[in-house]
Amino acid sequence: MSDQMKTISVAKSHGGVQGVYSHASDSCSCDMIFAVFVPPQAREKPCPVVWYLSGLTCTHANAMDKGEYRRMAAELGLIVVCPDTSPRGADIPDEKDNWQFGCGAGFYLDATPEPYAKNYRMYSYVTEELPALVAREFPADMARQAVFGHSMGGHGALTIALKNPGRFKSCSAFAPIVQPSTAGWSRPAFEKYLGADETSWRGYDATSLIEDGHRFPEFFVDQGTSDGFLNDGLRPWLLEAACAKAGIALTLRMQDGYDHSYFFISTFMEDHLRWHAQRLS
Amino acid sequence: MSDQMKTISVAKSHGGVQGVYSHASDSCSCDMIFAVFVPPQAREKPCPVVWYLSGLTCTHANAMDKGEYRRMAAELGLIVVCPDTSPRGADIPDEKDNWQFGCGAGFYLDATPEPYAKNYRMYSYVTEELPALVAREFPADMARQAVFGHSMGGHGALTIALKNPGRFKSCSAFAPIVQPSTAGWSRPAFEKYLGADETSWRGYDATSLIEDGHRFPEFFVDQGTSDGFLNDGLRPWLLEAACAKAGIALTLRMQDGYDHSYFFISTFMEDHLRWHAQRLS
Numbered sequence: 001m002s003d004q005m006k007t008i009s010v011a012k013s014h015g016g017v018q019g020v021y022s023h024a025s026d027s028c029s030c031d032m033i034f035a036v037f038v039p040p041q042a043r044e045k046p047c048p049v050v051w052y053l054s055g056l057t058c059t060h061a062n063a064m065d066k067g068e069y070r071r072m073a074a075e076l077g078l079i080v081v082c083p084d085t086s087p088r089g090a091d092i093p094d095e096k097d098n099w100q101f102g103c104g105a106g107f108y109l110d111a112t113p114e115p116y117a118k119n120y121r122m123y124s125y126v127t128e129e130l131p132a133l134v135a136r137e138f139p140a141d142m143a144r145q146a147v148f149g150h151s152m153g154g155h156g157a158l159t160i161a162l163k164n165p166g167r168f169k170s171c172s173a174f175a176p177i178v179q180p181s182t183a184g185w186s187r188p189a190f191e192k193y194l195g196a197d198e199t200s201w202r203g204y205d206a207t208s209l210i211e212d213g214h215r216f217p218e219f220f221v222d223q224g225t226s227d228g229f230l231n232d233g234l235r236p237w238l239l240e241a242a243c244a245k246a247g248i249a250l251t252l253r254m255q256d257g258y259d260h261s262y263f264f265i266s267t268f269m270e271d272h273l274r275w276h277a278q279r280l281s
Numbered sequence: 282m283s284d285q286m287k288t289i290s291v292a293k294s295h296g297g298v299q300g301v302y303s304h305a306s307d308s309c310s311c312d313m314i315f316a317v318f319v320p321p322q323a324r325e326k327p328c329p330v331v332w333y334l335s336g337l338t339c340t341h342a343n344a345m346d347k348g349e350y351r352r353m354a355a356e357l358g359l360i361v362v363c364p365d366t367s368p369r370g371a372d373i374p375d376e377k378d379n380w381q382f383g384c385g386a387g388f389y390l391d392a393t394p395e396p397y398a399k400n401y402r403m404y405s406y407v408t409e410e411l412p413a414l415v416a417r418e419f420p421a422d423m424a425r426q427a428v429f430g431h432s433m434g435g436h437g438a439l440t441i442a443l444k445n446p447g448r449f450k451s452c453s454a455f456a457p458i459v460q461p462s463t464a465g466w467s468r469p470a471f472e473k474y475l476g477a478d479e480t481s482w483r484g485y486d487a488t489s490l491i492e493d494g495h496r497f498p499e500f501f502v503d504q505g506t507s508d509g510f511l512n513d514g515l516r517p518w519l520l521e522a523a524c525a526k527a528g529i530a531l532t533l534r535m536q537d538g539y540d541h542s543y544f545f546i547s548t549f550m551e552d553h554l555r556w557h558a559q560r561l562s
Contacts, residue, residue, distance in 0.1 A: 012507070013544035068349050070547070216407070263294035266351070 005137050008033065014074035020063065023133060027125040028087035034130060035060040036138060037070055041077035046141035048169075048280040049079045049134060050273070053126065053149030053156040056185075057104045060084050063150075066262035072270050075097040076277040079140055083126050085152065087119040094166040107180065108156030111193040117229050120193055123204070127160055146276040148172040150265055151229070154221070155180055158206035158239070162214040170279035171218035172272045174265045175227055178239035181205040185233045199233040207242040218249035220275050222268045224258030286418050289314065295355035296321040299345065304414060308406040309368035310399050315411065316341040317419060318351055327422035329450075329561040330360045330415060331554070333429030334407065334437040337466075340386045347543035353551050356523050357558040360421055364407050366433065368400040382470040388461065389437030390485040392474040401474055404485070408441055427557040429453040431546055432510070433559075435502070436461050439487035439520070443495040451560035453553045455546045456508055459520035462486040466514045482545035488523040499530035501556050503549045505539030512547035 008020040016039040025032040041047055050073070052063050060082045063069065073080045086092075086106030093115045094102035106122035135142045147168050149157040154176020180186035181201040194200045202208035212258035223236045230236075236252055243250040258264040289301040297320040306313040322328055331354070333344050341363045344350065354361045367373075367387030374396045375383035387403035416423045428449050430438040435457020442452035461467035462482040475481045483489035504517045511517075517533055524531040539545040 011540050011542050011544040012505075012538040012548075014548045018544050037282075065347050065543075068352070068547075070544075071349070071551075224293075257293040259292050260294050262346075263292040263299050263351075266349075267293075267295045 005133060013037070014070040016042070016070065016074050017072060020060065020064070023126060025087070025129060027121045027129045030087045030089045030092060032087070032125065032130075033060050033084055035082040036065075037073055037080040038138060039077050040073045042079065042139040046139045047077050047079045047119070048146065048277075049081060049140045049142065050276050050280075051126065051145065051146070051147040051149075051157070052080055052082045053108060053153030054082065054085050055153050056083050056085070057099050058153075059104070060105050062262065063265075066266060068266035068269050069273060073274040076273055078273060078277060078280070079134075079138060079234040081130070081134055083130055086122060092119050093138055100185045101192060104226070105152065105189060107152060107183035107186065107189055107193065107204065108160065109193055112200070113192070113195050116193055122156075123160070126156070127164060139217030140196065144169060144280045146170040146280055148174070148272055148276065149176070150174040151234070151260065152177055154178075154184075155206060157208060158219065159204055161207060161216045161219075162209040163203075165214075165216050168216075170218075170220075170276045171216055172275055173222075174268065174272070175223050175229070175234055176206070176221060176236070176239070176262055177233055178236055179205055179207045181208060183233045183235070185229075187275040207238050210242040210246045210248065215246065216248060218251070219243065220251045220270070220272065222253050222264075224255045224260065224264045227264075229260055285548055286414060294318070295351040297323070297351065297355050299351060301341065301345070301538070306368070306406060306410060308402045308410045311370045311373060313368070313406070313411075314341050314365055316345040316363040317415065318361040319346075319419060320353055320355045320358050320360065323420040324359065327420045328358050328360045329425035329427065329558075330362060330421045331557050331561075332407065332426065332428040332430075332438070333361055333363045334389060334428070334434030335363065336430070336432030336434050337366070338380050339434075340385070342548075345545065348550055349547035350554060353554040357554055359554060359558060359561070360419060362411070362415055363413055367375045367403060373400050375395060381466045382473060386433065388433060388467065388470055388474065388485065389441065390474055393481070394473070394476050394529045397474055403437075404441070407437070408445060424444050425450060425561045427451040427561055428455070429455075429553055429557065431455040432515070432541065433458055433467075434486065436487060439500065439557050440485055440490060442485075442500075443487060443490040446495075446497050449497075451499075451501075451557045452497055454503075455500060455549065455553070455555055456504050456515055456541055457487070457515055457517070457520070459517055460486055460488045462489060464514045464516070466510075488519050491523040491527045491529065496527065497529060499532070500524065501532045501553065503534050503536055503547045503552070505536045505541065507538050508541040508545075510541055527535050
């Protein structure tokens with residue numbers, strides 16, 4: 001283990017190891033914490049890496065504690081990485097009472113205006129810096145990567161896959177924000193992180209990226225019909241329309257009666273990991 | 282739903298419903314919160330009830346969030362009830378800096394000396410009051426009940442099964458405290474809850490109950506070998522010796538490398554629920 005990474009905790013689970021680690025992040029100019037599950041198969045050979053990006057207010061711990069991914073990851077031989085959702089710390093610009101901006105709300109983008117440009121660089125963090133660290137420190141087969149996430153993290157997964165189609169074998173999402181540039185809960189954050197010129201926002205908006213010519217082979221999305229954010233913030237039909245127009249295969253499952261919580265996510269976690277494993281093998 | 286029970290939250294999960302409820306408890310003289318998962322089979326007919334008793338510092342939420350029981354409970358048609366571990370509230374006598382006594386540390390016993398006798402009556406609560414409420418409010422087949430738990434809750438499961446062998450079809454435990462009357466982390470609590478006369482402690486001590494003639498057909502215990510509490514607090518070999526002497530069947534699995542956390546519990550949750558389901562069917 002290098003000097004760059006500190007182990008916060010490790011525990012055996014489902015035959016593999018669930019760890020929590022920290023490191024000094026150059027991208028975010030602060031210490032960052034992340035969780036990695038390494039399946040038992042990794043004792044024999046490098047394993048594919050599945051990135052799980054969490055939603056607003058979350059840390060690395062939400063999916064680790066409530067996502068119920070280890071059983072399937074251990075069966076399928078998948079490394080699962082759960083990054084944090086933003087920079088954190090006493091020196092990080094934040095709006096403490098605003099759960100839709102600042103700490104816990106990094107939106108997986110690289111901010112441009114000050115004072116946010118120094119720390120809020122979650123796009124670079126999860127696409128460059130953390131993958132390099134994972135490749136160095138874990139028995140990871142970086143030629144086989146997948147990405148998925150929930151809500152704001154679903155937005156992250158979709159946009160990161162569209163911008164890096166050659167890197168990821170598959171992409172899925174639970175209740176993703178599919179058009180953050182027009183949703184009330186994300187527009188104020190985008191304006192602060194990226195400035196008033198909405199042209200720049202298109203680079204972090206899944207439907208705009210598709211309209212602008214970015215492509216990914218197929219998406220798999222689960223969305224609960226009783227999700228309180230469905231009609232205002234999430235609106236999967238906007239992704240459906242964009243994919244239809246662009247010829248991108250989309251499996252969109254409207255799940256009757258499910259809400260936005262991890263009770264929903266954990267229910268369909270197995271389906272998502274099987275989807276990814278099929279495309280990673 | 283009766284006036285006696287308030288719904289705090291409900292969410293669909295694995296085809297069933299995970300709810301959190303509160304009620305004014307007579308046993309504990311305070312409001313108590315508990316979690317109930319009702320599987321999809323309960324729409325057709327009453328389902329067996331499995332009681333999960335949590336460990337020190339826990340609430341109803343630990344197993345609900347991290348126990349990963351819903352997938353199997355939904356498959357097997359089991360109602361899972363997770364009570365709190367003690368009375369709580371501003372009026373409850375407590376030692377805030379002591380995690381081994383007071384709130385979060387009820388030890389599933391009925392306290393006798395004041396000031397604890399008024400509220401710390403978790404034995405009556407989980408064996409009488411809460412079962413009556415569950416029978417009234419949920420589609421529960423109370424003729425088919427099982428009990429299991431973790432650490433202090435494993436102690437609770439073992440003692441409650443031994444004292445009520447006719448009520449429970451099965452009993453299992455993750456890393457149970459098997460002889461709390463002689464363990465350093467429980468003796469001070471037993472003295473405060475039950476008084477200095479250790480004779481009365483035997484009624485809440487699994488190995489003492491067996492020595493004193495209480496019987497249960499069989500126990501199933503998983504214990505991690507890397508559990509930091511193994512040698513001082515848990516000591517499953519004491520249960521092993523007591524069961525051997527009494528002719529009680531014990532399946533004790535020492536799980537290599539596992540610790541005391543929910544990463545351990547969730548790994549073997551499926552095995553425990555299958556064990557119970559076989560004996561409840």
